[in-house]
Amino acid sequence: MADAQVIPLRPENGDRIPPTPDEPGWEEAVIDVLAFARRRLLGEYRVDEFGFDEELTDEVFLRLIRPFYEKWFRVETIGAHNVPDDGALLVANHSGTLPWDALMTTVALHDHHPAERHLRMLGADLVFRMPMLGAVARKAGHTLACNPDAERLLTGGEIVGVWPEGFKGIGKPFKDRYKLQRFGRGGFVSAALRTGAPIIPCAIVGAEEIYPKLADLKPIARLLGLPYFPVTPLFPHFGPLGAVPLPSKWYIEFGEPIETSGYPEGAADDPMLVFSLSDQVREIIQHTLYRLLSQRTNVFLG
Numbered sequence: 001m002a003d004a005q006v007i008p009l010r011p012e013n014g015d016r017i018p019p020t021p022d023e024p025g026w027e028e029a030v031i032d033v034l035a036f037a038r039r040r041l042l043g044e045y046r047v048d049e050f051g052f053d054e055e056l057t058d059e060v061f062l063r064l065i066r067p068f069y070e071k072w073f074r075v076e077t078i079g080a081h082n083v084p085d086d087g088a089l090l091v092a093n094h095s096g097t098l099p100w101d102a103l104m105t106t107v108a109l110h111d112h113h114p115a116e117r118h119l120r121m122l123g124a125d126l127v128f129r130m131p132m133l134g135a136v137a138r139k140a141g142h143t144l145a146c147n148p149d150a151e152r153l154l155t156g157g158e159i160v161g162v163w164p165e166g167f168k169g170i171g172k173p174f175k176d177r178y179k180l181q182r183f184g185r186g187g188f189v190s191a192a193l194r195t196g197a198p199i200i201p202c203a204i205v206g207a208e209e210i211y212p213k214l215a216d217l218k219p220i221a222r223l224l225g226l227p228y229f230p231v232t233p234l235f236p237h238f239g240p241l242g243a244v245p246l247p248s249k250w251y252i253e254f255g256e257p258i259e260t261s262g263y264p265e266g267a268a269d270d271p272m273l274v275f276s277l278s279d280q281v282r283e284i285i286q287h288t289l290y291r292l293l294s295q296r297t298n299v300f301l302g
Contacts, residue, residue: 050143051139052120053139056140061136062106062110066111068100069104072247073206073210074302075107075108075206075252077108077253077254078253079254079256083113083200084257087155087157087158088154088160088197088198088257089188089192089198090105091200092105092163092201093180093202095172095204096170096207096208096210097213097232098211100207100210100245101170102121102161102163105119106161117159119159119160120160121161122149122161122162123137123143123144125144126226147187147191147194150187151194154192154195154197165181165183167227169181171213171227171228173214174212178289178293180286183279189260189278192260193260194268200254201254201285203292204252205252205293206250207248208248209246209248210245210248211230211235211246212232212233212246214231216231217229247300248300249299255288
């Protein structure tokens, strides 16, 4: 009788251990895809009052952008445990000419939080006016940057993401990289105070280098109805190829929560308190950016 084949516990010389019958194969993957398609065609899926389609987000949107997170930008996420399981307002710096930082933060929160939380972002009007993009944003769970929507989401226990620098942050020139712009009027603080939700400062390093903005063609921006039309080392000179982001090394750090539940009723209407909390969040993010930058030795290698 022939001797049984011995499979080593650790493969040698890079040999791959053959999969066991219990491991899912391509047949199971095909079955899952067909089942997903059937549910979509028959309408057997749920959306919330904002239009958020959790299944579509997990199975399509996150799967599409996750390779950029893992392979292209090689994002390292720090402090995901600081994000609570209940409602919270996540406040982050904004940069990069195109909002890749918001997309990567969405993946970071979902993939590294113990409860796989979804980030419900507050977007500018321009996002929801653009054909197709607005519908996709709604399906992914995002909504307009307004206090009523933010408060409803926070009250419902969601993690709400806001980028208070807006277009001033994402469209700033390369020479001003990692210098936070003004945080607006602090509307995000008012929403947190009214709902008692903690504020999570979030610092993102790496996005500033993906499209180094050297100039702004304002006449073209006005013609297209855009806040700016960037000129980078590769765009528009190389056409569509210039829109490929440079593979910088990223770090996303979620800071410790700033509690708001201890403030008295009506605190959200105190402009001095709102400004003070907004400035506190801004300073925390700025100092975290400086610390992360001081630890980075190379833009592309980390």
